[in-house]
Amino acid sequence: MKPGRLLRVKGMIRKEWLQVIRDPSSIAIAFFLPMLLLLIFGYGVSLDAKNVRIALVVEQADSQSLSFAGGFYQTSYFAPLALNSIQEAETALRQSKVDGIVWLRHNFGRDYLRKDSPPIGVIVNGVDANTARLIEGYVQGIWFGWLEQQAERAGKKLQSPVQLEQRIWYNPEVRSTDFLVPGVLAVIMTLIGALLTALVIAREWERGTMEALLVTRISVVEILLGKLIPYFILGMGGLALSLAMAHSLFHVPLRGSLWLLLATSALFLWVALGMGFFISTIFKSQFVAALVAMVSTFLPAFILSGFIFDIQSMPPIIQGLTHLIAARYYVSILQTLFLVGDVWSVVLPNAAALVGMGLFFHGMVYRKTRKNLE
Amino acid sequence: MGHRILALIIKEFLALFRDKKSRMAVIVPPIFQLLVFGYAATFDLEHAALAILNEDTGGFSRDLAGRFERSSGFEVVGYLRSEAEIAPLIDRGGALLALHIGPQCSSDAARGESCNIQVLIDGRNSNTAMLALNYVRSIVSDFNEERAELNGVKLPARLNMRAWFNPNLESRWFIVPGIIALLAMIVTLVVTALSVAREREAGTFDQLLVTPLRPWEILIGKAMPGLLVGVGEASLIIAVAVFWFKIPLVGQLSVLYPALIIYVLSIIGVGLMISSFSATLQQALLGAFLFIVPAVILSGFSTPIANMPAFMQALTYLDPMRYFLTIVRRVFLEGAGIEYFWHDLWPMSIIAAVTLAMATWLFRHRMY
Structure with a gap:
C-alpha cells in the first residue's frame, strides 16, 4: 500500500460523508425512498384477482340455474351482481361496471333435465387479458365443482377419463405477494444505488472541483474508494431496512440463509452503485446524467428483470437483452432464496454474472477517470 | 408581451436541444424502450x-x-x-x-x-x-x-366462453397502450422537472425572476417544451403501436388527443412543482422518482387497481396516469367515446389545473 493512502481515503470519505449529511436528499434516497416504495409496491402490486365484479343473468329461476349461480356467491373471487337481462348486463360491461357476465338462458334447467348439455354463456372483458384469463379459470373451477356436486346428488361419481391432481411448489397458496416482494427489493436497490451515485462524479466535474482533486496527491483509486464507501454504507442501511420490512410486513418466508441473502445483496448494491458512477463518469453533466439515470434504471429494472413479467415468455431477442440488466440476476437470486432455499445452481451463475457486471462498471469508471484533462 | 414569451420558449427549447447528449437522452430512449417493452411486457405464456x-x-x-x-x-x-x-x-x-x-x-x-x-x-x-x-x-x-x-357420454352442461374487445386475450393489446401513457409521462416529467432546478443550481432562475416576465409567462415558457415533447413523443408511440404492434385502434384519435393534452399538462404541472421545490438537480431527480414510481404502480399499468387494498385504491384517485391509462386503453380497444370516460377526464383536468397553479405560485414563493 502506498504511504498515506489510508489517510487520503479517510479524508475523502469524510468529505463525501459531510456532503451526504448536509444534503438531506441522499439520506432520503437511502431510507425514506425504500420504505415508501416497499409500502407502495407491497400493497399496490398484486396479481391476485379477488372480488371480481361479475354480472349474473338468470333468466329462469329454476333449481338448476339457481344452484349454479349460487356457486358465485360462495367464493371470495367474485362479487356477483344479479341483473335481469342480457342487454342490461352488456351495457354494464360496456360501462366497465362489471368485468364479466355469466348468462343462464331461460331453457337452461329444462335442457339440463333433458340431458341436452345446455350452454352456459360467459363473456369477459378482454381489455386486461391477464385478469380475463384468471376470471375464466375461476369460472371453470366453479363450473367443474358444480358438475361434481350435481353428480354426487344423483348418487353417482363424476367419472372423467383423466383426473388431474395439481401441486404448486414453493408457493402453494399462489400468493403473488410472495414472488413480487423479493422482486420489489431488486427494483428498489437498483433505484437507490443509481440515484445515490449518478450525480456524484458529474457534480465534481461540473463544479470544477474534480480538477482541484486531481492536482492533489490523491490517486484515482483513492478518489473512487472514498466515494464508494459512504454510499455503500448508506445503501446497506436502506437494504437492511427493506429486508426487515419485507419480512415483518408482508410475511414473505425466507427459506434460504440470511448470510447468503446479505452477501448477494451487498454484491448487487456494489453493482448498482457502479452503474450510477458509470453514468456519472460518462456524461460528466448532472443534467444529462440525471436524464439517463431516469430512463435507464427504473423501467428496465421494472419490466426486464423478471420481477413481474416472466423472462421465459419474452421473445428470444428480448431475452438476450435482459442479460444486460443487472437486476435480472438479483431478482432470480432473491426469488430462489426467499421461496426455495439455498439452491447453489441458481445462486452461483447469477452471482458470477453480477461480479462480471460490477467489474465492468467499476473498471470503466476507473479507466475514464484518468488524471488528465481534456 | 407575446414576443417575450416567445423568446423564453425559444430559449427553453435551445436549453433542451442544443446539447447533443441531452437531445439524445430525450428522444432516443423512449422509442427504444417502446420497442423493447412492447415485446417484453407480456403475461402470455408461450413455450x-x-x-x-x-x-x-x-x-x-x-x-x-x-x-x-x-x-x-x-x-x-x-x-x-x-x-x-x-x-x-x-x-x-x-x-x-x-x-x-x-x-x-x-x-x-x-x-x-x-x-x-x-x-x-x-x-x-x-x-x-x-x-x-x-x-x-x-x-x-x-x-x-x-x-x-x-363413449357416447355428454357433459350435463358446457361452458361457452368469449372475451369481448380482445378475443384472443393477448396481453400485448393491454400493455402497449399502457406504454403510451407511461412513456409520455416519463418524457414530460424529465423535461420539466429538471428545467427549473437546473436554473436554480446555475443561479440563472433569479435573473429570470427579475425580468419583466410574469410568473404565468414563465410557466408558459417552461411548459411549452414539455407539452410539445410529450405530445409529440406520444404521437410517435401511438403510430408505432398501431402500425408496428398492430394494436387495434377502434376509437377516434379526436377523442384521444384532448385527453392526451390534458394528461401531459397535468404531468407538466407536477414536474414544474417538483422543480420549484428543489434547490439542486439531485433533489429534482429524487423528486421525479418519488412521483414516477408510485404513479406507475398506482396507475394499474402492470397490475389491476381492483386487486389493491381499499386505502391504496383511494390513493390512485390522485394519480393522473390512472385516468389517462384507462382512457387510452378503452379508446384503443373498446372504441369508447367521451361519454364513457367523462368521469376519468374531469378529475384529470382538476389535477392539471391545481398542479399548474401551484407551480406558478411556487416560482415566487420558493422554499429555499
Whole structure:
C-alpha cells in the first residue's frame, strides 16, 4: 500500500460523508425512498384477482340455474351482481361496471333435465387479458365443482377419463405477494444505488472541483474508494431496512440463509452503485446524467428483470437483452432464496454474472477517470 | 408581451436541444424502450418448459402426452425416467412444470376408471404458475370431453366462453397502450422537472425572476417544451403501436388527443412543482422518482387497481396516469367515446389545473 493512502481515503470519505449529511436528499434516497416504495409496491402490486365484479343473468329461476349461480356467491373471487337481462348486463360491461357476465338462458334447467348439455354463456372483458384469463379459470373451477356436486346428488361419481391432481411448489397458496416482494427489493436497490451515485462524479466535474482533486496527491483509486464507501454504507442501511420490512410486513418466508441473502445483496448494491458512477463518469453533466439515470434504471429494472413479467415468455431477442440488466440476476437470486432455499445452481451463475457486471462498471469508471484533462 | 414569451420558449427549447447528449437522452430512449417493452411486457405464456414423466406404456397415456407435446403453450424440455428427477430439475429452473403419468394410467382407463395424473408447477412466479395450470386444465378437460364423447357420454352442461374487445386475450393489446401513457409521462416529467432546478443550481432562475416576465409567462415558457415533447413523443408511440404492434385502434384519435393534452399538462404541472421545490438537480431527480414510481404502480399499468387494498385504491384517485391509462386503453380497444370516460377526464383536468397553479405560485414563493 502506498504511504498515506489510508489517510487520503479517510479524508475523502469524510468529505463525501459531510456532503451526504448536509444534503438531506441522499439520506432520503437511502431510507425514506425504500420504505415508501416497499409500502407502495407491497400493497399496490398484486396479481391476485379477488372480488371480481361479475354480472349474473338468470333468466329462469329454476333449481338448476339457481344452484349454479349460487356457486358465485360462495367464493371470495367474485362479487356477483344479479341483473335481469342480457342487454342490461352488456351495457354494464360496456360501462366497465362489471368485468364479466355469466348468462343462464331461460331453457337452461329444462335442457339440463333433458340431458341436452345446455350452454352456459360467459363473456369477459378482454381489455386486461391477464385478469380475463384468471376470471375464466375461476369460472371453470366453479363450473367443474358444480358438475361434481350435481353428480354426487344423483348418487353417482363424476367419472372423467383423466383426473388431474395439481401441486404448486414453493408457493402453494399462489400468493403473488410472495414472488413480487423479493422482486420489489431488486427494483428498489437498483433505484437507490443509481440515484445515490449518478450525480456524484458529474457534480465534481461540473463544479470544477474534480480538477482541484486531481492536482492533489490523491490517486484515482483513492478518489473512487472514498466515494464508494459512504454510499455503500448508506445503501446497506436502506437494504437492511427493506429486508426487515419485507419480512415483518408482508410475511414473505425466507427459506434460504440470511448470510447468503446479505452477501448477494451487498454484491448487487456494489453493482448498482457502479452503474450510477458509470453514468456519472460518462456524461460528466448532472443534467444529462440525471436524464439517463431516469430512463435507464427504473423501467428496465421494472419490466426486464423478471420481477413481474416472466423472462421465459419474452421473445428470444428480448431475452438476450435482459442479460444486460443487472437486476435480472438479483431478482432470480432473491426469488430462489426467499421461496426455495439455498439452491447453489441458481445462486452461483447469477452471482458470477453480477461480479462480471460490477467489474465492468467499476473498471470503466476507473479507466475514464484518468488524471488528465481534456 | 407575446414576443417575450416567445423568446423564453425559444430559449427553453435551445436549453433542451442544443446539447447533443441531452437531445439524445430525450428522444432516443423512449422509442427504444417502446420497442423493447412492447415485446417484453407480456403475461402470455408461450413455450413454457415442460418435463414429462410417463411411466405408462399404453396408447391412452401416449395420446394424452401428445396433447401436451403439440400445444403451443408448452415446449417439452425433457423426458424423465423417475420421480426423483423432478425436484432437482424444477429447483434449478430447468423446467417450469412436470407432468407425471402413473404406470396404471392406460389400464385404469381401459377398465372405465379415471387415470390419475399429476402436475407439479414451479410457484416462484405465482402468475406464471396459475397460467400454466390453466393451460394444463384446459388441455385435460378438452381431452376428457373428447374421450367422453367417444363413449357416447355428454357433459350435463358446457361452458361457452368469449372475451369481448380482445378475443384472443393477448396481453400485448393491454400493455402497449399502457406504454403510451407511461412513456409520455416519463418524457414530460424529465423535461420539466429538471428545467427549473437546473436554473436554480446555475443561479440563472433569479435573473429570470427579475425580468419583466410574469410568473404565468414563465410557466408558459417552461411548459411549452414539455407539452410539445410529450405530445409529440406520444404521437410517435401511438403510430408505432398501431402500425408496428398492430394494436387495434377502434376509437377516434379526436377523442384521444384532448385527453392526451390534458394528461401531459397535468404531468407538466407536477414536474414544474417538483422543480420549484428543489434547490439542486439531485433533489429534482429524487423528486421525479418519488412521483414516477408510485404513479406507475398506482396507475394499474402492470397490475389491476381492483386487486389493491381499499386505502391504496383511494390513493390512485390522485394519480393522473390512472385516468389517462384507462382512457387510452378503452379508446384503443373498446372504441369508447367521451361519454364513457367523462368521469376519468374531469378529475384529470382538476389535477392539471391545481398542479399548474401551484407551480406558478411556487416560482415566487420558493422554499429555499
